[in-house]
Amino acid sequence: MTDRLTLIRPDDWHIHLRDGAVLQHTVPDAARSFGRAIIMPNLVPPVRDAAEAAGYRERILAARPAGSHFEPLMVLYLTDHTSPEIVRQAHASGQVVAAKLYPAGATTNSQSGVTALENIYPALEAMADVGMLLLVHGEVTHAEVDIFDREKAFIDQQLVKVVERFPALKVVFEHITTGDAVAFVQDASDNVGATITAHHLMFNRNHMLVGGIRPHLFCLPVLKRQTHQQALRDAVVSGSSKFFLGTDSAPHARHAKEAACGCAGCYTAHAAIELYAETFDELGALDKLEGFASLHGPDFYGLPRNTDRITLERDSWTVPEQLPFGDQCIVPLRAGEQIRWRLV
Ligand SMILES: NC(=O)N[C@@H](CC(=O)O)C(=O)O
Ligand SMILES: [Zn+2]
Numbered sequence: 445m446t447d448r449l450t451l452i453r454p455d456d457w458h459i460h461l462r463d464g465a466v467l468q469h470t471v472p473d474a475a476r477s478f479g480r481a482i483i484m485p486n487l488v489p490p491v492r493d494a495a496e497a498a499g500y501r502e503r504i505l506a507a508r509p510a511g512s513h514f515e516p517l518m519v520l521y522l523t524d525h526t527s528p529e530i531v532r533q534a535h536a537s538g539q540v541v542a543a544k545l546y547p548a549g550a551t552t553n554s555q556s557g558v559t560a561l562e563n564i565y566p567a568l569e570a571m572a573d574v575g576m577l578l579l580v581h582g583e584v585t586h587a588e589v590d591i592f593d594r595e596k597a598f599i600d601q602q603l604v605k606v607v608e609r610f611p612a613l614k615v616v617f618e619h620i621t622t623g624d625a626v627a628f629v630q631d632a633s634d635n636v637g638a639t640i641t642a643h644h645l646m647f648n649r650n651h652m653l654v655g656g657i658r659p660h661l662f663c664l665p666v667l668k669r670q671t672h673q674q675a676l677r678d679a680v681v682s683g684s685s686k687f688f689l690g691t692d693s694a695p696h697a698r699h700a701k702e703a704a705c706g707c708a709g710c711y712t713a714h715a716a717i718e719l720y721a722e723t724f725d726e727l728g729a730l731d732k733l734e735g736f737a738s739l740h741g742p743d744f745y746g747l748p749r750n751t752d753r754i755t756l757e758r759d760s761w762t763v764p765e766q767l768p769f770g771d772q773c774i775v776p777l778r779a780g781e782q783i784r785w786r787l788v
């Protein structure tokens with residue numbers, strides 16, 4: 445039995461750090477184990493151009509713990525008005541590596557998102573040209589589509605079109621939750637990859653709904669049935685380089701989660717690499733963790749792999765019931781429960 449695990453330092457290819465006072469909590473949590481992170485741009489207002497990305501990046505760097513080399517990789521938020529010029533300027537800044545497609549209304553702060561795919565074709569063309577990645581929140585938003593079917597519908601109605609029309613564009617299908625998404629990514633070209641969260645590997649919708657509703661497990665895309673969870677587990681165990689770590693750690697204050705209309709998002713940054721280690725351990729696949737967490741992501745993005753290492757130890761510890769979040773608090777994933785791996 446492996447009790448100690450040393451990995452090339454991992455990166456988080458999908459995280460929400462939010463803005464303002466909470467950065468003093470979210471940035472150190474991410475910087476604890478990750479070398480770099482893809483910073484989601486769904487602020488209010490969103491990060492729409494090079495100047496907004498540069499400003500946000502400075503605020504993140506200012507919240508970095510002393511001595512940390514944590515590097516935020518910035519992302520533009522695509523709107524109906526994102527022009528090729530905006531894309532080229534952001535790319536030229538050297539700080540923006542990707543742009544994110546939020547179908548309008550699909551998730552938290554997506555109200556300024558894209559209302560029709562055709563509206564961003566010129567931007568996508570420029571992205572393919574300069575080598576900027578497209579990241580997608582892959583859910584349709586039509587009221588008539590059941591929430592559990594929205595990812596599959598997005599593949600069929602939109603994603604197929606995008607990869608067909610822009611074969612040179614690198615596309616990351618973010619936080620995939622279904623066997624349909626796994627199959628789509630596996631069968632697509634090498635320019636298509638996907639991130640997988642720890643919570644979608646650990647939980648299915650029964651965990652969220654049986655015996656009472658657990659708002660801290662509510663996220664988007666929503667947890668699916670067990671067969672889909674199993675497909676995600678099989679994908680990471682396969683060792684395929686198309687799948688890599690993206691926590692989608694998405695903090696919302698406790699009162700916003702424990703509410704009549706609770707926000708979507710799970711906070712996992714407090715224990716992200718430990719949660720993945722525990723899951724890979726359970727799957728008998730600890731030997732696949734380094735590829736998933738530290739190698740496949742930079743390889744897909746065309747960035748160098750990190751050169752330093754982290755060490756994890758098999759040792760149980762208890763997650764706090766809540767954590768400070770600016771002047772409020774959040775309930776982290778697995779609050780009050782034991783995690784069986786610890787970052788040394
Ligand atoms: N995942 C979530 O449930 N929420 C994210 C948005 C997102 O990634 O879709 C958030 O910003 O809160
Ligand atoms: Zn999303």
Ligand SMILES: [Zn+2]
Pocket residue numbers: 458459460484692694
């Ligand atoms: Zn997200």
